[in-house]
Amino acid sequence: MKTYVSKIFSTFWLFFLIVSFSCSDDIMEANTEDLEVEHIKKKFSHKIPPGGNSWVVNDLSQNAIVISDAGIHNWTDLNSVIRTYFKTETTGDLKVALNMKVPSGVSKIKVTVGDKSKVIDVSSNENYENIKAGTFSIEEAGYNYIEIQGIEKSATYIGDINEILIDGPALDNGVTFVQDDFYWGRRGPSVHLTYTPPQNKDILWFYNEITVPEGEDKIGSYFMANGFGEGYFGMQVNSESERRILFSVWSPYDTQNPDEIPDDYKIILLGKGNGVTTGEFGNEGSGGQSYKVFDWKAGNTYKFLLKGEPSVNNSTDYTAYFYDPEQGGWNLIASFRRPYTNTYLTRPHSFLENFRTEAGVLSRKGYYGNQWVYSTEDVWHEMIEAKFTADATARKGARLDYAGGAEDNIFFMKNCGFFNDNTTIDSYHQRTANGVAPNIDFSQLEVPSLPEEPNLLDRTGWTIADYSTQEDNGGEGDTGRAADILDGDLNTYWHSCWSGCTATPPHHITVDMGASKAVDGFRFYQRQTLSRAVKDIEIQISNDNSTWVSLGDFVLQNTASAQDIDLQTAETFRHFKFIVKTAHDGAGHAALAEIKPYTR
Secondary structure, X not given: XXXXXXXXXXXXXXXXXXXXXXXXXXXXXXXXXXXOOOEOOOOOXXXXXXXXXXXXXXXXXHHHHHEEOOEEOOOOOOOOEEEEEEEEOOOEEEXXXXXXXXXXXXXXXXXXXXXXXXXEEEEOOOOOEEEEEEEEEEOOOEEEEEEEEEEEEOOOOOOEEEEEEEEOXXXXXXXXXXXXXXXXXHHOOOEEEEEOOOOOOOEEEEEEEEEOOOOOOOXXXXXXXXXEOOEEXXXXXXXXXXXXXXXXXXXXXXXXXXXXXXXXXXXEEEEEOOOEEEEEEOOOXXXXXXEEEOOOOXXXXXXXXXXXXXXXXXXXXXXXXXXOOOOOOEXXXXXXXXXXXXXXXXXXXXXXXXXXHHHOOOOEEXXXXXXXXXXXXXXXXXXXXXXXEEOHHHHOOOOOOEEEEEEOOEEXXXXXXXXXXXXXXXXXXXXXXXXXXXXXXXXXXXXXXXXXXXXXXXXXXXXXXXXXOOOOOOOOOOOEOHHHHHOOOOOXXXXXXXXXXXXXXXXXXXXXXXXXXXXXXXXXXXXXXXXXXXXXXXXXXEOOOOOOEEEEXXXXXXXXXXXXXXXXXXXXXXXXXXXXXXXXXXXXXXXXXXEEEEEO
């Protein structure tokens, strides 16, 4: 992705539509006798692809449906407000057109820039055409947006938009928007603070604190506190109803697929805390991952403590602890052993990222304070300097909404949301030393140990009480049924219906265990080929198959190995409902081999 800056020379429109406008509530709408829209043949200086620059801002759940790399499609809801963002270096007039088509009927579309709106009527056309929206005024340089909303439609779809076209004096000094690599562009720039450690010291412990201001805890945020050369540790906003403490260690084997990691390169789990889920991760490197579902609150300050030390057979052990101020005391998250590594903690850093593309339109901010490291000489050292950096999305100039540094004696980072005041990349920042080292009795911290292998419940007599979809038309041969998640055979699996039928998520399967049973967790096995592997799930429980209680949202990794999800506390119930929200391939179908509840 790169900044696209060019000089735009004034030109005349080749075709003009003489229209009388009547103004009401800042909407200038063509008189009824002149509703025919002008079709523009001239070339516009810039074509903004919606796939990397547009969002349904009033309903984030609609983004995956309406906006893709191919543009704006499946646009049916008149309530959807879509904004396309761009950044100018000057003010002035802005000419706007839409490269679009209306599959059938006539649609009335409101186009807004700043405080002015114009309404256009677009009739059915088979091919994409440049439709003039009008000339607007950019009153302030910086990030602006073009907003569109369907006002009326005579058919199912409002329209399909391939590109947003812009031209005019407002662009004379350049314009910035995402031109390619739309996934990362929509996620927005990630920002980092790398702390200056004491020189010539082996770092055994790394301590940090995070405070997220109220209103800045946006969905998709990862406020990473304790980063190190081989992994990361922090807290996330995973959904509207779930938050997590996440700790991961990369494998030394370079792959995006954890199933490709040779056994001697795999991350080894040494122990985990109560209610912590562990497994493998991929797609951003691969390795061992752990997380604890924890409802952290904006405005509270949370503490993070990480240990790293060389271990046996040329390996390093990493152990993470989290401090909950409401409960008090340090909680073990997990401990991992990384092979082919022989080091203490290196490169102490923090970062802030958005991992949900639909949330790239939302800004978020975190304060990172009171950074200390503890050396092998049993001495605490305060870190008061940090280097601010950003990822390729920022460095290439595709997105410029990033900031970081020091405010009121504390470091901060901010990203996304299309704000204008950014921070120079690779700049150094300082805070004033606090001088008060953390008061931690290391001898009182929980020593990591492996839990015993769970006791898998006997599933004899269990039945499928309900399901939303299954493949029972022969599309998967002799398997594909919901009941196949209970048959004990990893080579059979449930699959959503696709042969001669359609099924859209969320999918669900309800299991009747025949009687109420105490359960400490669930073991999952993906379809062993990993085709249509399940990703985002929810588990609900009930004693009457009528009143349901959610145990939360969880993520299954794209691996054929067993994956255990430990519950926060043991639950007793008769029925459980497995709900699939997304699959790893991003498609609407899903498949799963087995579900096995257990006790410990």
